[in-house]
Amino acid sequence: MNVTFYTSPAYSHTLSNWQTKTEMVSYVTILLLVIIWCRIKWNRRFIDRFAAKIPGPPSYPIIGSGLEFVGTSHDVMNNFIKLNEQYGPEPFKIWLGSSLALNVTKPEDLQIILNNSNAFDRGKLAELMSSAFGEGLITAPIPKWKVNRRIISPFFNTSSINKFMSIFNKKNATFILNLQKELGDSETFDIWNYVNSVSVNSICEAALGYHHDAQDKNISEFIDSMKKITEQINVRLIKPWLYPDFIFNIYGKFTGLNQLYENLFKFPEKIIKERKSQYAQRKKTNHSSLNLTNNEEKQRPIFLDLLLELNDEGANFSNKYLRDEVVTMMIAGSETISINVCFCILMLAIYQDIQDKVYNEIYQIMGESDRIITIEDTVKFVYLEQCIKETLRLYPVTPIIVRYLQDDVKISNYTIPKDTTIFIPIIVTHRLAELYPNPLEYNPDNFDPEKVVNRHKYSFIPFSDGPRNCIGQKYAMLLMKVLLATFLRNYSVHTKYKMSDIKLKFELSIKNADGYQVTIRPRDRKPIYKI
Template sequence: MNVTFYTSPAYSNTLGEFWQTKVELVGYIIVIFLVIIWCRIKWNRRFIDRFAAKIPGPPSYPLIGSGLEFIGRSQDIMEKFIKLNEQYGPEPFKIWLGSSLVLNVTKPEYIQIILNNSNILDRGKLSDFLSCVLGEGLLTASVPTWKMHRRIISPFFNSSHINILMPIFNEKCTKFIRNLKKELRNPESFNIWDYVVSLSFDTICETALGYRRGTQDNDKSEYLDSMTKITEQVNARFTKPWLYPDIIFNIYGKITGLNQMYENLIKFTDKIIKEKKTQYAQKKKPDHSSLNLTRNGKKQRKVFLDALLELNDEGANFSKKYLRDEVLTIMSTGSESISLTTCFCILMLAIHQDIQEKVYDEIYRIMGGGDRIVTIEDTVKFVYLEQCIKETLRLYPVGPVILRHLHDDIKLSNYTIPKDTTIFIPILVTHRLAELYPNPLEYNPDNFDPEKVVNRHKYSFIPFSDGPRNCIGQKYVMLLMKVLLSTFLRNYSVHTKCKMSDIKLKLELAIKNVHGYQVTIRPRDRTPT
């Protein structure tokens, strides 16, 4: 039996009108809701918008801000950023990164006010992007966490503790010289980066973590390869505001393999921590005298990771993630800082043969022509070598930018900068201001002659940042580089076909040379020029 339901046209029209009205009502509610949100955002940002309207800067567009200025390869971005600073001069100018206002500050007197303010220690959301590389270690931690971490870590980077590391520094540098011997037979130039980064990573592992790893014996390290690739991917996030939302960047990470590379880092750091925990547990046993000795039969030196495990045992309750993050930070930032500055310095000395010979004459005068190892007393006397290192850091500071996020308004000369502004301090630009350094693009170690230094503003040279949140490892880095460079130059002279004009910088998490660090080496005859 067929049953037919009859619906009158009037009823159908009424039903259709009902749903149409309902859809329209929902649409109106959504529009009103969005308008309210927009108005609230604009109200909350009214001080920032008023301030930004008075400050010059590149064009900005909805959602992407000034993102169009930073499209291209990392070296293109670096060039564009330098040109922006040339265009707007030393006074502050604005950059919109998405909806976030960034104020670019380069004058030393302004920088001093910002970095010395104990209430301006937060590095902001842009710095949070580093957490996918370093976790929440000392570099990226929130201010309360950073203060706690700093107290724990500081004793291991004071002068007295660093000085006892000299035997390890000398051992690693001797091995570095031995590994380089095969390049004497190489008629072509080679990239010295691979040798230097292996040495620095190996040294950091042993001196800070008590982990003896022969990375100098391997052609490649999975850890170092993963770190290099990760920094390239994270750099893309800094310059592309559409990757700022975590959900989008997580998808990006899966597509690019970033997540897998991070797992490689985690695997290695967990291995170090596990081994150190095992050693620590053994030392707590009644009979552990043999485990208190190093390979040379001397009493074992306490390292940074030892201290963390002891504090954990005393009730600090550090999580596995906390330990991992600090290990990641020390290994990554330490090896990167040492490697980049050393490679740039070697390249500078290869380009400027007269300066190289002057450095060698100083080393020969202090150490003679023998094979004795470098001492602490020697490093204090390496005055001109230190000037060369500092001049390298002036032209090529490892960390190109210092970030600070304001939680309160601050007064800066004629400016009152509103809270929620991010301060962008491009060290590279400050170090190249012509009013501070005549012929700023030339490599001139005499810029750090004591008489010239005393006549310049203190904050005209800040390669390790400054103020309360400066780099904790700067003494360590400088000492190791002195030992490494003096040992290298005693054994080899270094040469290159590269010119200063050939150096092209790319902006990643650190400043690097696009073309690497191509040099050739020749054995020294151990006599001064």
């Protein structure tokens, strides 16, 4: 039986109109997409032409070279070093989604880039970090960075830093006492928490006037939150599909990021509130704004007080501005020092002969006395400084510097087009065999003065270089010297670790995946060998 469906002319006409409109919308949409694509390709024509000439790993739509960075933070670090072994030391490209990054390692090229005003911007990395830690000195956009740098610089001049010696000695005395619980135990322990507590408490008192000590719950919560947030930023950095804020916000809801931010900011905001109250009280009692709460503090500046003074003089810093600078100060003033000191202690535990030489230098300067270390002593710790620098060579805390070009920059063999991201893998430059013979060996003699003078200045840049270098490097070096000298005066350090056991992981800063496992023994304050 045949069945015939009747369709009214009105319905057919409506359907035809709907189909026509749908087709029109489709054609217009496709046309707009083609126009947008053509515009993007036109705007990117210089980058695409440049990229076509540069070698690099395979790239795929949307994810770019993302497959090269799949895995754990240890895998990411390992794969990145392998890419440099495969394509370096000449510049090579890495696609971050649809954005071009150029990997540059040669010192002569690094000098050009790090001193070029068109390469001061830190690009996407700064954006990702500022979304978590705010716009402090490290992450601030260029105009704000210039202002912040000018304000903060006086706090880190040599005269100011030398006044922190009493804090360093006091915190290190506590460090030595805390380590006593590890004596007599044949089992190794991770020295990280002990070292980190010294660096965190030192920066809290030196920069913020916060006097509470090691077991402070507020500090512990801040450190824990910082660690977890850093892990999330690292995940986002190596996965370009998480770059859009709306996608990362969804991702953040599943990982509890909002609560972590709240915990991170709680401590800095508490310090700011307390310091503001103390500052206002001092003004009420007709004291000078620099007249601090005790005689010791009168002799040295406190970073947060300087900001409050400028605020009082019309700077109009918001609470967020103050908080961002406090967070940046705490992170930069603790993480860098803790990582390098722990790596240095591990190196000295592996290389007992080098440890003996360092101890002998300390004994020659300090003798058997219990006197505290002075500024004059730290200048004489020459071989110890070489050990610190050699540790920074092998394990630079920030293994990769990122820059974003706001205009073309010419290096030795290429003119790099603007809108290119530059990767400067310090860890790779520091391990170039033409600069450092046997580059994977720990050898403090690499920093004998006669060897240093024969190398390019930019062959060793653990604190970056150029106008946007690390403003706190003198502070870091002084505290590291005091901390290591105090530790080695009191304890010898040992480990079952070998160099081949070290597994680097990358979480914005570089760390050993298994921590820093050592044992310690008390010193008898005698020279190891005849001086």
